Amino acid sequence: MSETTIEQELRREAKERHGRPTRPSLSLLASLVAPYRGLAVATLVAMLFDLSGMLLIPTQLSAMINTAVTTQDASEFLVHGGLMLAAALAGSAGYITSTWLASRLCANVGRDLRMRVYRASLSFSATDFNRFGTGSMITRTLSDANVVQQTLLMTILMIFPVPIMCAISVGLAFATDFVMGWVLLAVTLVTLAISLVAIRGTAPVFTRLQGFIDAMNARLREAITGVRVVRAFGRERLTRERLDETFDAYARNAIRVNYVFATTDLMTFFIMNGVESLIMWLGADRVGAHAMQIGSISALIEYAMLILFFMMMAQFAMLSVPRALACLDRAVEALEVSPQIRDAEECKEPAMVGEEVARFDHASLRYADADEDTLRDLDFSIRRGQVCAIIGNTGSGKSTVAKMLLRFCDATEGSLRFGGVDVREISQETLRSHIAYVPQKAWLFSGTIAENLRHGRADATDEELWHALDVAQASFVRELPDGLDSRVAQGGTNFSGGQRQRLAIARALVRQADLYVFDDSFSALDFKTDAALRHALASELAGAATLIIAQRVSTIHDANRIVVLKDGRIVGLGTHDALMQTCETYRAIAQSQARKEDIRG
Structure with missing residues (x-):
């Protein structure tokens, strides 16, 4: 199937980005994590307890088989069993604590990223908004920040432990048997190579996926907002085809990513089963040659399974890293916009x-x-x-x-x-x-009428709100069952155009400006209301x-x-x-x- 126009545009943008350093994105991430250094250190310490507990269990199991089983000494069973229980409890406590601390750290980082992008958008000029688009800014503020937050959490819990786990497990394997140590090292390197190839292949696809989300947001927002126009001109079919084109493009690229996920998982499971068989075969040969004890086979299998399990989890997390980096790049684009309108150094x-x-x-x-x-x-x-x-x-x-x-x-x-x-x-x-401003399009916010009017001045009393409504000829508010507490839908869509304009005028009058x-x-006002309003404003704004x-x-x-x-x-x-x-x-x-x-x- 040939590429759509959207796919061609996103591929062109990806080529333009190719070769750009990711240092600004990583610098942004570092600046977001920096205020929570203490929390990050506590997370790593708790994670060490988790990993230590995991690695002590097979070590003690091997010792129990080699000593307690062969000697039939009950005290050895109790000693090694007690150490295994203590290791399990320490590991569980470390896992729970590290997960809670990591979740808290990443939630704070995600919140700060959203606030930075949103605050940056507040300084945008009209040209900047036209450059990015409303749908894109919503995606960058919400969806992209969520991707970064979730990927950072997976990185801490699934990627950071891998080097430690691999290094200690391979070291213990070498200490147990030199030949088996080389086997585990080779398996680790092969699995790592597979992961790197998968990441390299999916990185550009993840970048395009975020662009597709932008396109879907923009087109869906346009279609929903203009649904009356679409129906009035009978353009439902054309609108549906445009949306289907965007949805299909996203689905095709998402399927490519899922195909890589499935292939990588399949290869990892195959390696896991192959390694387990290889260790048992070589272990049996080594035990028969009196080169190692039989209990060491169970320890080596556990080390291999832990390495491959963590590598498999890291693969899943690492496949999301390119997408998170793409999201950080998009955040950097918004944050690096130099505001055309800025305050003087000395105001x-x-x-x-x-x-x-x-x-x-x-x-x-x-x-x-x-x-x-x-x-x-x-x-x-x-x-x-x-x-x-x-x-x-x-x-x-x-x-x-x-x-x-x-x-x-x-x-x-x-x-x-x-x-x-x-x-x-x-x-x-x-x-x-x-200045009190009444825009050309009277926009109201979701909430109550009183909350909307107090956008003009937060400390305005109810009497002042009613006075502003009377001057603005918004007498219809008095007829509402809840009066000032009447609900306002987003954009004020539950009021007519003339009612929205009068509420916006009342909001400006509450401001008491120069x-x-x-x-x-x-x-949107009829001539009679227009004349009455202008007459009231003449004395009110004298x-x-x-x-x-x-x-x-x-x-x-x-x-x-x-x-x-x-x-x-x-x-x-x-x-x-x-x-x-x-x-x-x-x-x-x-x-x-x-x-x-x-x-x-």
Whole structure:
């Protein structure tokens, strides 16, 4: 079967990654483990007790057969039996303790990795988010971190003990019989070679598997989110085929990995049975030649079985190591992103005392991946006690103005001052604490209405929440059985578009900010509610500055100053009446929304 487009893209990315050093990934892992050095040392000590108990049991069994059985001395039985029991108890205690400590260590490492990736994503610019994608960031934060956590646990419990177990077992075998020592050493080296070959073959496949998880997350998220559009246009079959393509590609690569697992396990089991037969055959010959005692055969078989058992478990764990390294590489990619928006070394406090709250001083903006400016030479101010409005055709850059105020992006030319200070000299936390923002898409979080409103201000009282709801014309909340404690689904999907917008506006009013930014926040409201809301806001926000980004002329009709944008440039600036006389772009927008005789001026 030919490769799909997704498989070809992932194979191309793997080739680009080939040859890159894994040192950054290992450095990241080391930095995650470093705070828990004490826990790691305690785990290793407990593990030594576990291994010591395992190795003492066959040693004492051999001694019991060689002495107690041949001499028929009951005291020898009791001595060696008691030592075997003590070894078993010590080994069990060591195993339980080491497993608990290792699980705790790995859980802490996994948590810290998730937090690092998530915190890094909080500093991403819009370009960075577009580069990675939401589905990929979710995979890197959750799935990849889980893979690293589980692989680290398996490495500690299944791989770390192998060198110790092999070294001591082979040493004991040599001490028991020189020939048998060479047999165990040869078996150990052969099994190790098989494991390395298997790992080398599965490493690139594991890397691609994580890419397939990204692709599945992205496509499944898109299909579920847009299910109404899919059904409305009858595209269920096409969507299903696209998802099937991704699922089939993942399944094919997963089958390859499972085939390697099965083959490796089969070879290991074959070696185990062959070694057991070989030891018994050679042991019988050596015992007959009086070169070794009969009890030593049981000890050698136990040593061989322990080596092969641990090697087999290590194979299982080692096959997951390439996948974990791929996940760490992906985490490093996210962590090494240099934020385009960062705080200055010495931040200043804005002076919120004058009338001018914010000012665009010949500010222009060009995104890093763009060929031309999105906004050009913006020069206007937003004043306290006034309403400044921005209107323009689709794609004129209206919402980008709000992003600049919130420092989601910075001016590439000119400057934007807030409280008389360049926003690049104000910490992002301080700047945004003075701004209340209502986004274009009213997003609500799962929880209650009260919890959503308190995103604006955590210490707001219930009275303040009700007041904000009344101003936002969200009277429907009073009609709900649970009022402020009514449940909100993720995204607010259990409310209509207009209800979500009013709740988002109420959340902004709770903030009690110096500047209120409404980014096309009235589009889902009917004209009557829109008018009532604007009337209520006029008195509520009299002491603050207000910026309204709108598409409807009726929404901004009474604004003190209207900025008209076209292709990122200001083509009109003034009141509604003045712009109707002087600005052709504004007049065309107004005339397209209402009959000529209903337009003032």
